[in-house]
Amino acid sequence: MKFVNLLRKELKEMLTPQTILTLVIMVIILSVAGDAMTGAMETTQEESSRITICDQDNTDFTKSVIALMKNPADGIENDVTLVELESDDYAKELKRLDKKNLVIIPKGFTEQVDNGEQAETIYISQMTSLSTMSNVSTGSDTALALIESAVKSALYNDKVSKGKLDEDEVLQLETPVTISETTVVGSKSAEISSMILYSMCQMQGMFVPIIVYLLIMYSSQMILNAVSTEKLDKTLETLLSAPVSRMAVLSSKMLSAAIVAALYAVVFMFGMNNMMSGFTLGDTSEYNNIVDYLGLSLSAGEYVLVGIQMFTTILISLSISLILGALAKDAKSGQTLIMPIMIAAIIPYLLSLMLDIKTLSPILRYIVYAIPFTHTFMASENIMFDNMSVYWGGLIYQLIVLAVCMTFAIRVFTSDKIFTMSLSLGQKKNRKQRKSLFTKN
DSSP states (O other): OHHHHHHHHHHHHHSOHHHHHHHHHHHHHHHHHHHHHHHHHHHHHHHHHEEEEEESSOOHHHHHHHHHHHSOTTOOOOEEEEOOOSSSOHHHHHHHHTOSEEEEEOTTHHHHHHTTOOEEEEEEEEOOOOSTGGGSOOSHHHHHHHHHHHHHHHHHHHHHHHSOOOHHHHHHHHSOEEEEEEEEETTEEESSOHHHHHHHTHIIIIIHHHHHHHHHHHHHHHHHHHHHHHHHTTHHHHHHTSSSOHHHHHHHHHHHHHHHHHHHHHHHHHHHHHHHHHTOOSOOHHHHHHHHHTTOSOOHHHHHHHHHHHHHHHHHHHHHHHHHHHTOOSHHHHHHTTHHHHHHHHHHHHHHHHSOGGGSOHHHHHHHHTSTTHHHHTHHHHHHTTOHHHHHHHHHHHHHHHHHHHHHHHHHHTSTHHHHOOOOSSHHHHHHHHHHHHHHO
């Protein structure tokens, strides 16, 4: 019986209102993130199945191929749209047509087929993000499969009507079409697959968010533990009663934590860069030149812009952590108070890795934008894809949030509230229950 009572006591101490609230919030967050990713997957599948074609060959054979693409033998109708190009500026044409991808059947396509050669098609796609879901399918495979199936059907019908197929014609039917990919980034384009570009830029797309998340959590935990520990063991009270400005104490704590976090950022970036270079095999200089030309590599000045948002985010997390540390009533509550920052950081972290936040529904997008950390997770991507209005808007919003948080933190730290503030959430009731439990025993 004593064991049951002790177990009940321990569970009550661990399953505090803060813990239960955190679990509920985490379920809500993961559910919302799951819905967002499900919507992104459905959108990706829909976009990959929509084929926009420009028939520059314009022969009876290509017309029959397009007709077979729209209504193949399996009876499932495909969403195929015919368009005309006004120039060879693919970036301009995609913008004019309001399309993200385009298949071009070039002049000479029918002639190549008649000569028994692999007929070449051109696939143009627009790259707007480095997130996983945005690059999971470029649509080129779908386009190639549809065109290849249609060409095979058209060729088979044409050849069979003329008699028995010879050996060369049978081989041609196996792989009648090849596809050449061109990727558009901003106002520039290059003959390269978007999946190759994604793999080349994976450092910025995947590891920068990881670094930002680790820095937020590390710097927040560091300052929160420092303030809560000093408050609980009365060191802070002694320090603030010394002949030194409270602003000096506050500034030294925040600046030291920010400097350490910045050092960690440099070490992480350097280490991750070396680790990624270790995965690279062979000569990639040609690909690197294309990446530079398309603007998907950050210059020294652009790294500075990313660093500004990163440093601003660290200052925001530090100011919030200082306030949360002042609310600590005991060591256990001090550990759980980091949860609000963790929740605010993990939402944009997961979303930035998996999908393009800019493509979310307006309500969900602005809810995510309201989290100040979001804009740092998006910083490198916004700069690479020339979304500077989103970058500057996010930085201005972060500075406003920082000013509000710092003002509140200064008021707390420069008053006696630093010693009297606490967050009980039912702890008094729990203490009474524990006291009555031990009295009975």
